[in-house]
Amino acid sequence: MFKKNSDMERQYIIDAMTAEDSWRMWRIMAEFVEGFETLGGLPPAVTIFGSSRIGRRNRSYAKAEKIAELLAKKGFAVVTGGGPGVMEAGNKGAAAAGGVSVGLSIELPLEQGTNAYATTRLDFKYFFSRKVMFVKYAVAFVILPGGFGTLDELFEALTLIQTQRIKPFPVILVDKGYWGGLVEWLRGVTAKEGKIDNKDLDLFVIYDEPEDVVKEIESWCKEAGVHPEKPCVPRGGSAAERGKAPRKGEKQSGGTKGRSRGEKGAKRIPKPPPRKPPGKA
Numbered sequence: 134m135f136k137k138n139s140d141m142e143r144q145y146i147i148d149a150m151t152a153e154d155s156w157r158m159w160r161i162m163a164e165f166v167e168g169f170e171t172l173g174g175l176p177p178a179v180t181i182f183g184s185s186r187i188g189r190r191n192r193s194y195a196k197a198e199k200i201a202e203l204l205a206k207k208g209f210a211v212v213t214g215g216g217p218g219v220m221e222a223g224n225k226g227a228a229a230a231g232g233v234s235v236g237l238s239i240e241l242p243l244e245q246g247t248n249a250y251a252t253t254r255l256d257f258k259y260f261f262s263r264k265v266m267f268v269k270y271a272v273a274f275v276i277l278p279g280g281f282g283t284l285d286e287l288f289e290a291l292t293l294i295q296t297q298r299i300k301p302f303p304v305i306l307v308d309k310g311y312w313g314g315l316v317e318w319l320r321g322v323t324a325k326e327g328k329i330d331n332k333d334l335d336l337f338v339i340y341d342e343p344e345d346v347v348k349e350i351e352s353w354c355k356e357a358g359v360h361p362e363k364p365c366v367p368r369g370g371s372a373a374e375r376g377k378a379p380r381k382g383e384k385q386s387g388g389t390k391g392r393s394r395g396e397k398g399a400k401r402i403p404k405p406p407p408r409k410p411p412g413k414a
Contacts (some may be wrong), residue, residue: 164262168237171255175233176362178210178270179350182286183219183277193277196307197222198229199343200275205232207351208361212237212267212281215247215254219277224250237263264289272359273303273350278311291336295329303353305346312339 171180181201187193201211201223211227215218215236227234228250236251238259247254257263267274267286276287289304293299306312316339323329340346354360 144406159215161262164257164259165265168255168257168262171253172235172266172270175210175270176208177237177272177354177359178212178233179204179273179275180212180267180271181219181223181275181277182214182279182283184279184283185214185216185218185220186280187218187278189222191218193219194222195307196343197275197277197332198226200307200346201226201232201234202230203347204350205230205234205344207347209272209350210230210235210270212271214238214263214282215251217248219279221248221250224248224252228233228252237266239263254371266374268293268299271302272354272357273305274308275305275346276312277307287337291333295333296338301336303349303350306337306339307341307343309339309341319344 134221181197183193183197197219203226204211205227211223212235213223215224215238220236224234224236225248233253234251235253235255236247237255237257238247238251240256240259247256255266257266264286268290274286274290276283287304290304294301294304306316316334319329320331320334324331324334338349340349
């Protein structure tokens with residue numbers, strides 16, 4: 134009897150499939166194809182995450198902008214979720230330095246579209262295809278203070294590294310005051326109860342200063358044999374490209390000191406195997 138009901142249930146699922154579901158699969162494929170074609174030629178990229186709800190006077194905004202500017206000057210591409218807040222700051226800093234500033238936006242009821250400082254833009258309907266693009270072209274994740282979306286990206290990256298689905302790369306939390314409580318909970322509760330291993334706390338590091346974040350990424354890239362493009366110099370272009378707020382009617386460019394470890398006395402991020410720069414066979 135149970136087998137019969139299960140068979141019937143499967144049949145109902147098949148019956149429920151419509152032409153709209155078939156077209157949805159094509160749209161998903163199209164998002165992957167467009168992402169691979171648009172981002173495949175990027176220099177090594179650093180993905181920056183953080184809250185979309187902060188204003189431009191917030192300290193996280195200033196730190197994200199500075200980190201992105203320093204990375205762009207070193208030749209790294211900067212990738213964000215394309216929205217406001219920390220994402221805008223990351224794109225702004227990269228654009229101001231004349232670097233590659235990428236915004237991967239998502240269709241959400243409360244979001245206001247891609248910010249003005251992303252000079253390479255992609256719009257996604259599906260979170261999972263967007264997530265692939267965040268990871269695939271990144272040599273590091275920089276995580277500034279944020280909410281559920283930021284935590285989602287943080288723990289997904291840690292899970293993929295922990296389960297060896299991707300090669301280890303730096304996952305850097307910025308602002309010890311914000312993340313300290315989470316780290317203490319992971320150490321004092323999650324690891325203590327055996328839900329994770331103590332060594333899993335070595336998968337991320339915490340910094341306060343933008344310069345230290347960039348040094349960590351450069352050090353990892355040197356060990357991994359990853360070389361960013363020739364350092365960028367500021368260039369002309371639209372106001373948005375120069376990291377300034379666009380004037381009314383101006384066209385936007387682009388297409389559609391402290392340090393602590395997750396565990397006291399922890400070692401450096403696991404030394405990675407050699408990795409070729411993204412976009413090269």
